[in-house]
Amino acid sequence: MNSGKSLKEFQEKLTTSRRIVALVGAGLSVSSGLPTFRGSQGLWKNFNMIDLATPDAFYIDPGLVWQFYSWRRYNALQARPNKGHVALAKLSELDGIEYITISQNVDGLQRRAGHNKDNLYEIHGSIFELRCTSFMCNFVAKDNFKHPLTPALQGTEQEYDVKSRKRSLHEEDASISPQFKPIKELSEEELPQCPVCKDGSLLRPGVVWFGEPLPLGPIDQVDNFIEDEDVDLVLVIGTSGTVYPANSYVDRIRAKGGSVAVFNTDIDQEILDGKVSKTWGFKGDAAVLLPLTLKPLIGEL
Ligand SMILES: [Zn+2]
Structure with a gap:
């Protein structure tokens, strides 16, 4: 958190803004207990997660990829939306401002926090959406929270076998590393199937995989919101904002005179020092910072 002066300045901007955008990344879900996709947590059973989140991986071994997504769905269902998610949900319901949330997260937590569905754009999709893989079929199921599918x-x-071991006083037993549960070989018949197609087409997770285009509809709507009229303020939350298209949204809003507020555990020192014009940095846990900084608009959570 930086100085009280910049909090006051930010809140003045916040309360006089008519059009606001929030751009949300994985950092917001960390305090709900969900790891970010990259970094040290980027492995699942010795597979690089990035290798599993591709159309090729699904084509080669849909059973493996579905087990990976079943794990992610399970983890997300165990997690709860935090106060940062709730703060944005409150913003989404306010009268008197025009507002959208652009989320790069697929964990469904923002929806479960009660965010207005009309102004939430999950540009990377959701692990709780299921889509038919047949080109001839456009079956989509949203908000499917069933587990297991x-x-x-x-x-x-x-992830791991929980072996019942005898309690032992010997220290070396405590250091035995847990064994990965083996990955099952699953036939296509054992995986989620389209309820509409007669030929038993597979369903897939409704997420944007590496190498796939972003969904045209939501991207168009976000573009329209940013281009139609100037955005006064963009909140950049739990994301470095350096990956396309997130970086382009911030750049375009800034270029048209909008202000920027960054909420992250890692922020450029120049921003923290107040050296970047019309930009505030709030360093720390977004789940704590958002309720605090947005209070003039959303009240006490
Ligand atoms: Zn189908």
Whole structure:
């Protein structure tokens, strides 16, 4: 958190802004207990997560990829929306401002926090959306929170075998590393199937995989919101904002005179020092900072 002066300045801007955008990344879900995709937590059972989140991986071994997503769905269902998610949900329901949240997260926590669905754009999709893989079919199921999705996926979300070991006083026993649960070989019949297609087409997670385009509809709507009229303020939350298209949103809003407020555990020193014009930095946990800084608009949570 930086000085009280800049908090006051930020809140003056906040309360006089008519059009506000929040751009949200994985950092917001960290305090709900969900790891970020990259970094040291980027492995699942010795697979690089980035290798599993591709159309090729699904084509080669849909059973493996579904077990990975079953694990992610399970973890997200165990997690709860935090006060940062709730703060944005409050913003989304306010009268008197025009507001959108652009979320790069697929964990569904922002929806579960009660965010208005009309101004929430999940530009990377959601692990709780299911889509048919057939080109001939456009079946989509949103907000499917069932777990496990099929009987064969039961238990596959457990990362490690929990072996019942006798309690021992010997220290070396405590250091035995846990064994990964083996990955099951699952046939396509055992995986989620489209309820509409007669030929048993597979369903896939409704997320944007590496190498896939972003969904045109939401991207168009976000573009329109940013281009139609000037945005007064963009809140950049739990994301470095350096990946396309997130970086372009911030750049475009700034270029048209909008102000920027960054909420992250890692912020450029120049921003923290107040050397970047019309930009505030609030360093720390967004789940703590958002309720505090947005209080003049959303009240006490
Ligand atoms: Zn289908």
